[in-house]
Amino acid sequence: MDDCSAHGPIPLSLDEAVSRVAQGYGAVTGTEEVPLRQALGRVLAEEVVAPVNVPPADVSAMDGWAFAAGRDVEGETFRRLGVVGRVPAGSAFAGVVAVGEAVRIFTGAPVPAGADTVAMQEDCRTDGDAVLVPTSLKRGANVRLAGEDMTAGAVVLHPGQRLRAQEVGLAAAVGRSGLTVRKRLTVVLFSTGDELREPGTPKPDHAIYDANRYTLAAQLDALGVEVRDLGILPDRPDATRAALAEAAGTADLIVTSGGVSVGEEDHVKAAVNALGSIDLWTLAIKPGKPLALGRVGDTPFLGLPGNPVSAMVTFLLVGRPLVLRLSGASGIATPRSLVVADFTFTKKPGRREFLRARLERGPDGRPVAVKFPSNSSGVLTSMVEADGLVDMPAEATAVRPGDLVDFLPFTGLFA
Ligand code: AMP
Ligand code: MG
Secondary structure (H helix, E strand, C coil), X not given: CCCCECCECEXXXXXXXXXXXXXXCXXXXXXXXXXXXXXXXXXXXXXXXCCCCECCCCEECCCEEEECCCCCCCCCCEEEEEEEXXXXXXXXXXXXXXXXXEEEEXXXXXXXXXXXXXXXXXXXXXXXXXXXXECCCCCCCCEECCCCCECCXXXXXXXXXXXXXXXXXXXXXXXXCEEEEECCCEEEEEEECCCEECCCCCCCCCCEECCHHHHHHHHHHHCCCEEEEEEEECCCHHHHHHXXXXXXXXXXXXXXXXXXXXXXXXXXXXXXXXXXXXXXXXECEECCCCEEEEEECCEEEEEECCCHHHHHHHHHHHHHHHHHHHCCCCCCCCCCEEEEECCCEECCCCCEEEEEEEEEECCCCCEEEEXXXXXXXXXXXXXXXXXXXXXXXXXXXXXXXXXXXXXXXXHHHCC
């Protein structure tokens, strides 16, 4: 639908934009099998079932002595057991441990038949062929039960999970050497604007260097997609349209920055409209607006604002969920946590604001957010200074020191 009428683009709340992303788009990529060492950051496309118990048997959690608990003499603090064998990790004790006997055992070794408890070596004393173990131990102490981590047949990883170090390790722990993952998303990236020049080239005074393609490419890299950087589009309708049409066939997503306002030098909207469909909005956030979502042919299209901070922030808030969605990831929500504000800020109700803030350690050790002085959407240094964004609800009018505020950490958002 085209809402860019004489009244201009309609305002859209961020929640509504994200829900349009979640509802309007699905996973676009196929699947492939990759070796485990290449699985980090990829989106899992299969259900991983543990074929084995982990641990495979009841194993010792400590270096010590294994024995059968329960037949202690009241008042005694130690029990004397005859040591009948030794079982290091990676081997098994062939016999059965009888009452009054113990087996020297090491972490990870299977608890021998007849035994059910391990006394840790720091708590024991040896005396020739015997060992004195404390009577205070509960049956099962220091024993990890078979299947305590994962039971054979259990689903341990789910399609849509993004694979971090721990998921990769888990797959290895159940014996997998490779995983079926979603193919990497290919994202075409353009900047738009006649004022833009490529870094490293000379420029006249009235021109600026293209920053957005570099922040956005880096943000896309961090999400594990394949970025195809197609450079700067001039502010010309024919060139914009031709470049978008050509890119559409080669990409899973097209991302542009700039050129989506409603000025006469903003040609992206008309070009996408001619080739597919576009919704142009004023995203009701600051920094933000304008924002375009649509398709060039069948290829999803995201048009971000040109101001460097707006481009970055709207990518974090809308582009990131879109990329994750198209990549087949199930969790697309923006990570957030609560922190204590250490600043004063007031605003009018009506528009949600994202304040650039640095995290510091407060007097009680809890993190406090310190706001960057400038709120300008053109000041990229504010993003460099910041550790994340304080999310101030639309209806809120003030933040005061000591208030709990929602914080969106860059560490979670750039991944
Ligand atoms: P626009 O949305 O095209 O009107 O751009 C809004 C503002 O962002 C203008 O001041 C542009 O010069 C600036 N801008 C647009 N694209 C970029 C870019 N790639 N790098 C740095 N600044 C940009
Ligand atoms: Mg422009």
